[in-house]
Amino acid sequence: MITTAKVNWIDNYKLEGHTRSGKTVLMDTGKGAVAASPAELFLQSAAGCTMMDCYLVISKSRKHLEKFWVDLEADESDTHPKVFTKIHLTYNFVSHDLDDATIQRAIKLSEEKYCRVHAMLKGNVEMTSSYNLNKNG
Numbered sequence: 001m002i003t004t005a006k007v008n009w010i011d012n013y014k015l016e017g018h019t020r021s022g023k024t025v026l027m028d029t030g031k032g033a034v035a036a037s038p039a040e041l042f043l044q045s046a047a048g049c050t051m052m053d054c055y056l057v058i059s060k061s062r063k064h065l066e067k068f069w070v071d072l073e074a075d076e077s078d079t080h081p082k083v084f085t086k087i088h089l090t091y092n093f094v095s096h097d098l099d100d101a102t103i104q105r106a107i108k109l110s111e112e113k114y115c116r117v118h119a120m121l122k123g124n125v126e127m128t129s130s131y132n133l134n135k136n137g
Contacts, residue, residue, distance in 0.1 A: 039084075043072050047089060049117040053110035054091065054103075061102045067094035084125050091131035103131055 006018045013030035015038075026035035036044070047070040058065060068091075075086040091107060107129060111118050121127055 043074055043084075043087070046087060046115075046117045046121065047072055049115045050089065050091075050107070050110040053114040054106040057106035057109055058098065058102060061106075063095060063098045063102055065093065065095050065098070068092065086126040086128070087121070089127075089129040091129065092134075093131065094134045096135055098133060098135070100133065103133060107131060 004020045007027075008016045008018070010016050013028055014034070015027040017025040017027060019025070025041065027038050027041065028035040029037040051068065051070055055065065055068065071090040071092065073088045073090075074084045076082045077085050091103070093103060111127070111129065118127065
């Protein structure tokens, strides 16, 4: 399958991305930016991709999420092109019935099998992760 996308220049550093499915994403890196930069969106994509996988595994395990988010920390190289050299994802779960085994399975399946963003980064960026589980809400 071929995936397509298009990005239009709007003004200065403002860009407008269009997906094949008709979605629009704004990007901006200029002074007083009104949107996320492409690099910020890249980090969000890494989190979003694995979160969708984790949600699928957890829901198929008949566990319920009350809240779920991922915090990311990324180290950049000092020289251009200032690539990310290390990315750490901290998965945060709030659930009364979720357990460590289900979380570990979900993260492992996502990071090693399903998450395409993680797979594209593997071998180029040091990827690490951890998780927190709050059962009290």
